[in-house]
Amino acid sequence: MSDLNPTVAELVERSNRLGADPKNTNYAGGNTSAKGTETDPVTGEDVELVWVKGSGGDLGTLAPAGLAVLRLDRMRALVDVYPGIEREDEMVAAFDYCLHGKGGAAPSIDTAMHGLVDAKHVDHLHPDSGIAIATAADGEELTATIFGDQVVWVPWRRPGFQLGLDIAEIKEKNPQARGCVLGGHGITAWGDTSAEAEANSLWIIETAASYIEEHSKAEPFGPALEGYAPLPEAERRAKAAALAPTVRGIASADRPMVGHFTDTEEVLDFLAHAEHPRLGALGTSCPDHFLRTKVKPLVLDLPSDASVEDSIARLQELAVSYREDYQAYYDRNATPDSPAIRGKDPLIVLVPGVGMFSFGKDKQTARVAGEFYVNAINVMRGAEGLSSYAPIDEAEKFRIEYWALEEAKLQRMPKPKPLATRVALVTGAASGIGLATARKLAAEGAAVVIADLSLEKAQAAAAEIGSTDVAVGVQVDVSDAAAVQAAVDATVLAFGGVDLVVNNAGLSLSRSLLETTEKDWDLQHDVMAKGSFLVAQAAARAMIAQGMGGDIVYISSKNSIFAGPNNVAYGAAKADQAHQVRLLAAELGEHGIKVNGVNPDGVVQGSGIFASGWGANRAAVYGVEEQDLGKFYAQRTILKREVLPDNIANAVYVLCSAELSHTTGLHIPVDAGVAAAFLR
Numbered sequence: 114m115s116d117l118n119p120t121v122a123e124l125v126e127r128s129n130r131l132g133a134d135p136k137n138t139n140y141a142g143g144n145t146s147a148k149g150t151e152t153d154p155v156t157g158e159d160v161e162l163v164w165v166k167g168s169g170g171d172l173g174t175l176a177p178a179g180l181a182v183l184r185l186d187r188m189r190a191l192v193d194v195y196p197g198i199e200r201e202d203e204m205v206a207a208f209d210y211c212l213h214g215k216g217g218a219a220p221s222i223d224t225a226m227h228g229l230v231d232a233k234h235v236d237h238l239h240p241d242s243g244i245a246i247a248t249a250a251d252g253e254e255l256t257a258t259i260f261g262d263q264v265v266w267v268p269w270r271r272p273g274f275q276l277g278l279d280i281a282e283i284k285e286k287n288p289q290a291r292g293c294v295l296g297g298h299g300i301t302a303w304g305d306t307s308a309e310a311e312a313n314s315l316w317i318i319e320t321a322a323s324y325i326e327e328h329s330k331a332e333p334f335g336p337a338l339e340g341y342a343p344l345p346e347a348e349r350r351a352k353a354a355a356l357a358p359t360v361r362g363i364a365s366a367d368r369p370m371v372g373h374f375t376d377t378e379e380v381l382d383f384l385a386h387a388e389h390p391r392l393g394a395l396g397t398s399c400p401d402h403f404l405r406t407k408v409k410p411l412v413l414d415l416p417s418d419a420s421v422e423d424s425i426a427r428l429q430e431l432a433v434s435y436r437e438d439y440q441a442y443y444d445r446n447a448t449p450d451s452p453a454i455r456g457k458d459p460l461i462v463l464v465p466g467v468g469m470f471s472f473g474k475d476k477q478t479a480r481v482a483g484e485f486y487v488n489a490i491n492v493m494r495g496a497e498g499l500s501s502y503a504p505i506d507e508a509e510k511f512r513i514e515y516w517a518l519e520e521a522k523l524q525r526m527p528k529p530k531p532l533a534t535r536v537a538l539v540t541g542a543a544s545g546i547g548l549a550t551a552r553k554l555a556a557e558g559a560a561v562v563i564a565d566l567s568l569e570k571a572q573a574a575a576a577e578i579g580s581t582d583v584a585v586g587v588q589v590d591v592s593d594a595a596a597v598q599a600a601v602d603a604t605v606l607a608f609g610g611v612d613l614v615v616n617n618a619g620l621s622l623s624r625s626l627l628e629t630t631e632k633d634w635d636l637q638h639d640v641m642a643k644g645s646f647l648v649a650q651a652a653a654r655a656m657i658a659q660g661m662g663g664d665i666v667y668i669s670s671k672n673s674i675f676a677g678p679n680n681v682a683y684g685a686a687k688a689d690q691a692h693q694v695r696l697l698a699a700e701l702g703e704h705g706i707k708v709n710g711v712n713p714d715g716v717v718q719g720s721g722i723f724a725s726g727w728g729a730n731r732a733a734v735y736g737v738e739e740q741d742l743g744k745f746y747a748q749r750t751i752l753k754r755e756v757l758p759d760n761i762a763n764a765v766y767v768l769c770s771a772e773l774s775h776t777t778g779l780h781i782p783v784d785a786g787v788a789a790a791f792l793r
């Protein structure tokens with residue numbers, strides 16, 4: 114295709130502007146469209162087209178490739194074959210017969226609304242202010258009061274072909290209207306030009322927001338609830354970290370989940386007021402929400418200062434009743450052709466005084482679920498401020514959650530990567546073997562925390578791997594128990610919990626017995642022997658609370674069993690680590706936690722240890738040039754191969770993968786074959 118059609122360019126720019134402001138629509142929520150002409154390459158004639166945001170994309174980052182492109186004449190001709198509301202879902206498949214050329218992105222369920230409404234430009238959005246009106250008990254009267262005849266009320270109807278027909282009819286009967294409020298759902302606005310549609314969308318959103326601001330009662334969530342005020346920041350973070358592994362275990366009873374924590378003001382304020390239990394039970398409303406947040410959250414019913422032990426005990430009781438309630442909801446609403454139940458665990462867990470945990474199949478999904486619940490809080494505040502919050506009823510929520518079309522979308526999702534949902538903490542990961550390991554675990558689907566002495570370096574390494582949804586950097590000195598606990602806390606707050614720990618931090622001083630100082634000895638034992646003990650202990654505590662098993666991998670060394678020259682402190686510290694593997698494998702097995710080790714040797718490339726003196730020293734000990742050390746090590750191996758950081762990383766990955774699910778207490782040598790270090 115030649116230059117971008119100006120109609121498309123305008124549409125993409127408008128969509129990006131609208132999607133950039135979270136007040137206008139939730140993440141990946143809403144869709145926009147434009148109608149225009151292009152030359153049909155087959156006939157050379159003009160052909161009328163409609164471009165509409167495809168299924169699943171986000172307006173803020175929409176690009177031309179994210180648009181579905183349909184022939185307007187064919188799309189509108191569907192009206193004549195529409196078999197009626199019982200079979201409206203069939204129309205989604207029919208859209209494929211209306212596509213122009215290859216059709217671009219997959220057309221979404223909302224395509225009908227965009228194609229059928231007689232306006233050149235249409236925006237369908239999910240703004241908190243608009244949904245507040247849409248979910249108010251007297252939403253219809255409020256719409257009339259706020260907007261006069263400029264905005265028309267459309268009673269709740271599940272998105273689909275019929276809703277498109279309804280809106281088209283309303284637009285035809287109300288030529289003065291700029292748009293409509295869709296009961297229980299959101300808004301749709303239109304215009305003859307792109308600028309007009311955008312202005313109408315923004316006008317509806319802002320008019321609703323200012324009306325709420327001016328007319329809302331003072332305390333939409335009721336009076337302050339004694340004892341439920343937010344804890345001071347440090348206290349609530351500490352309590353959140355202490356609760357996180359248990360909460361993740363609860364959310365992962367049916368399938369493992371990644372978590373997100375937020376203590377944003379909206380959440381703390383909601384939980385600090387009297388009406389939050391009633392409103393929490395009413396659940397979310399906008400159709401986008403149910404799959405992401407489930408119909409309702411699990412709300413801890415204890416005050417902010419409840420002890421961690423009491424909170425855990427109560428959360429566990431509430432989890433049991435949450436699962437029973439969800440099963441009952443499914444059983445009440447499912448029909449013989451409903452998809453199977455997808456899991457009974459909560460996706461949103463609210464803890465008064467502390468904040469919100471949200472869950473998903475990866476960090477991005479977990480984070481967006483949390484954002485959606487904040488949207489829901491804003492909606493409830495608006496609706497309660499003006500009237501009372503009245504979301505669509507349970508049966509309708511169920512129809513959306515277990516909609517055959519949504520189920521088909523889920524079935525089409527690519528198979529998750531082998532380490533998907535697993536949270537990894539790698540110490541000393543800003544350099545060398547640790548960095549290669551962090552990269553490998555992330556590439557296989559894990560969320561990774563890079564812990565190292567320098568925060569800057571840890572964060573830079575994380576940023577190189579991906580966004581903070583994939584990798585985060587934290588500061589730690591593994592020889593300091595408090596710092597280790599803080600790093601584990603940071604891990605569980607970043608991703609909900611921890612599943613996979615790599616004890617890699619280390620350093621090496623090559624000295625003979627007579628040259629080794631007490632300080633040399635202490636430093637190497639503090640970082641490696643004691644450090645890995647502290648990390649294993651703090652992480653195992655979280656893993657046991659989660660009840661989801663786990664992996665601990667030690668990067669020990671060939672030198673843990675081989676008596677290398679001038680190596681008493683390093684070699685002895687490595688031998689200590691190697692025996693921790695066996696001891697902890699024996700001890701932690703009952704919790705499903707596997708403990709294994711890797712024995713590398715001669716990894717020169719990328720190694721800070723080699724670059725900062727050890728390499729020069731080893732070269733001198735072996736009588737070779739420092740730059741030839743890698744080759745020297747290769748020549749003394751059985752395979753005559755140089756060992757690279759990636760070789761160690763691969764071994765760590767294999768130890769943690771499903772393929773080695775029945776292996777614990779093992780050391781894998783990754784040394785290209787050194788007979789003197791064979792294990793027996």
Ligand SMILES: NC(=O)c1ccc[n+]([C@@H]2O[C@H](COP(=O)([O-])OP(=O)(O)OC[C@H]3O[C@@H](n4cnc5c(N)ncnc54)[C@H](O)[C@@H]3O)[C@@H](O)[C@H]2O)c1
Nearest residue numbers: 541544545546590591617618619670713715716720721722
């Ligand atoms: N390179 C090899 O040939 C080799 C061979 C056998 C074993 N090992 C082991 O592999 C591990 C990684 O070695 P590397 O070669 O990648 O070294 P490296 O120096 O490149 O990386 C080690 C990292 O550990 C960090 N670290 C040091 N002390 C720390 C502390 N107190 N707290 C937190 N982080 C700390 C360092 O800042 C560094 O980023 C070490 O345990 C080492 O003993 C390496």
Ligand SMILES: [Zn+2]
Nearest residue numbers: 143239298299
């Ligand atoms: Zn919608």
